[in-house]
Amino acid sequence: MPDQNPKKKLRSTEWFGSADKNGFMYRSWMKNQGIPDHEFDGRPIIGICNTWSELTPCNAHFRKIAEHVKRGISEAGGFPVEFPVFSNGESNLRPTAMLTRNLASMDVEEAIRGNPVDAVVLLTGCDKTTPALLMGAASCDIPAIVVTGGPMLNGKLDGKDIGSGTAVWQLHESLKAGEINLHQFLSAEGGMSRSAGTCNTMGTASTMACMAEALGTSLPHNAAIPAVDARRYVLAQMSGMRAVEMAKEGLTLSKILTREAFENAIRVNAAIGGSTNAVIHLKAIAGRIGVDLELEDWTRIGGNTPTIVDLLPSGRFLMEEFYYAGGLPAVLRRLGESGLLPHPGALTVNGRSIWDNVREAPSLNDEVIRPLDKPLIADGGIRILRGNLSPRGAVLKPSAASPELLKHRGRAVVFENLEHYKERIVDESLEVDASSVLVMKNCGPKGYPGMAEVGNMGLPPKLLRQGIKDMVRISDARMSGTAYGTVVLHVAPEAADGGPLAAVRDGDWIELDCDAGRLHLDISDEELASRLASLTSTDAQPMSTRGGGYQKLYVNHVLQADEGCDFDFLVGCRGSAVPRHSH
Incomplete structure (x- = not known):
């Protein structure tokens, strides 16, 4: 039986630590699973937040990973409790998993806050599951550690x-x-796709796994160990053990997800050639923990950073080679030794600084993880573009672009939405050439809805047959981290929210200057204002207003891309306190 005067150090004692009616009922109902008395002796209760789903193929092997996490929790003297949360896999979920990222984060937040857990192990994998689980856990600010599912073997x-x-x-x-x-x-x-795991390129899943490690929220090497490598299960067990110690130490996320941690992550994203999606996700995670992160930080911190990881889509290799070459610890060591790691003293979940974790990390293949003086790209940081076409910003990934197109002026070929693009792009009579700028509207957070990964518009077939491989493309959509090209994304405000993108017409001249951070529609301010004023409400009506339910909630409350696309009412940390329920 529990102590009559339990020490109120762990959250779970609020449920299981009393000898009154409430304690009786909480313990009794849990005992229907065959749990003995001694499991309620005040040991830390560790939640395993699982995004396993057979409809999320990247996460379909998580049941086995969860078993290894449980083994580690039990070995360290904890009490493991596994629970499911919404699994938003990018490969199957329509219209886009981004639509439900915030929904998944709400599921995570309420499941953590409302249940007797002292720490959580976050099982993440497919693109949006990593930010969703970190967002939800950050809102509660309890001890949390990330375990990703790992990338697939090479295709x-x-x-x-x-x-x-x-x-x-x-x-x-x-x-x-x-x-x-x-x-x-x-x-x-x-x-x-020949094994379990996430995309094996430096797409959004691998990028966010690297971001979780760079932020200090996972153990070293978590980002790159292949999904089917036995060392993935060893890491899962060690993470379960560490979660127990974190609960005892009170090592909450707010002590790890600091401003310094986010600055480290931005620098790392440039070094690995990471996905543009990281801009939105890091902003949303930072907003939940109360860190003020701005688009300009990507220019200030990520700029002038060499991309040294030679991985597709920017380079040649895949995540398997990245792990064998030393993984993210090798990248962090190279950055740290050159003075490019902004905050080597930033705390991580194992209780050590990020530099202490990697100071002796080996780098085993200079082709995959290049020396800083032989980078894949000398300056691979994500570019923030502003101008009259994107007054609140847009993003471009130079490492995936064609260098000759990074400064370009061309005439617009405009698609009002994705359906219009699909109809028009195959038209052999379309007035378009290699110098044209493809512009797609109404694919942003409100417009699609959910800001789908359609920004990397395929080129007109008649130009592909001429051998054209890349063109400047501009939209308020996102792009898969596995994609490539000279693609301007996340234009804010979006067209469906009355942004200047809505005013672009066929034949307009558009100027892109990546080095100068400029995206300009070559019309007068007066003409731009006149065009926007002439738009009717139906011209910019979000697709989702035709429906209701969650989509209506989404459109009414989603913030723009430059603010992380979180819901306005979810920004900020609400903590883990919950009123006691009296039965």
């Missing part, structure tokens, strides 16, 4: 390695150009 096609996601975009463009036939295209299907 294979005709004896060569291919990268998940990136191969789809490359092969589909080749199909449209007539370079391969439909049989050749479909033959890549099975070989691209």
Whole structure:
């Protein structure tokens, strides 16, 4: 039986630590699972927040990972309790998993706050599950540690390695150009995804796994160990053990997710050639823990940072090689030794500084993780673009772009929405050439809804047949981290929210100057104001207003891309306190 005067150090004692009616009922109902008395002796109760789902293929192996986490929790003297949360996988979920990222974060937040857990292990994998779980846990500010599912093994096609996601975009463009036939295209299907795990390119899943490690919220090497490597299960067990100690120490997320941690992550994102999606997700996580992160931080901190990880879509290799080459600890060591790691003293979940974790990390392949004086790209930081077309900012990933297009002026070819794009792009009479700028509207947070990954518009087939491989593309949408090209994304405000993008017309001249951070629509201020004033409400009506339920909540409360696309009422840390319930 529990102590009559339990020490109120752990949250769970509010449920299980009393000898009164409430304590009786909480323990009794838990005992229907065969739990003995001694499990309620005041040991830390560790939640395992699981995004396992067979509809989220990247996370479909999480049941096994959870078992290893449980083993670690029990070994360290904790009491493991696993619970499911909404699993928003990008590959199957329509219209986009980004629509439900905030929903998943709400599920996580309320599950943590309302239940008797002293710390949580966050099982994350597919793109949006990592930010969603960190957002929800940050809102509660209890001890939390991230365990990702790991990347797939290298894809294979005709004896060569291919990268998940990136191969789809490359092969589909080749199909449209007539370079391969439909049989050749479909033959890549099975070989691209041949093991459990997330995309094996430096897409959003791998990027956010690296961000979790760079932020200090996971153990070293968590980001890169392949999903089917036995060392992934060792890390899961060690993370479970560490979660117990974190609960005892009171090592909450607010002590780890500091301003310094986010600055480290921004620098790391540039070094790895990370996804543009990290801009939105880091902003949302920072907002939940109370850290003021701005778009300009990506220029100030990420600028002039060499991209040294040679991975698809920017480079050549895949996550398997990245792990064998030393993984993120090797990148962090190289940054730290050159003075490019902004805050080497930042605290991590194992109780040590990030520099203490990596100061002796080996770098085993200079082709995959390059020396700083032989980078893949000399300045790979994500660019923030402003101008009359994006007064609140837009983003571009130079490491995935064509250098000759980073300063460009061309005439707009405009698509009012995704459906209009699909109809028009295949029109052989479309007035478009290699110098044109493809512009797509109404695909932002409110417009799509959910800001789908459609910004990397495929090129017109008639240009592909001429050998054109890249063009400047601009939209208020996002782009998959596995994609590539000279693509301007996240234009804010979006067209559906009355942003200047809504006013662009066919034939308008648009200027992109990446180095200068400029995105300009070449019309007068008066003409721009007149065009925007002439737009009717139906011109910028979000698709989702035709429905109700969660989509209506989303459109009414979602913030713009420059603010992280969180809900306005979710920003800020609400803590873990919950009123006691008296039965």
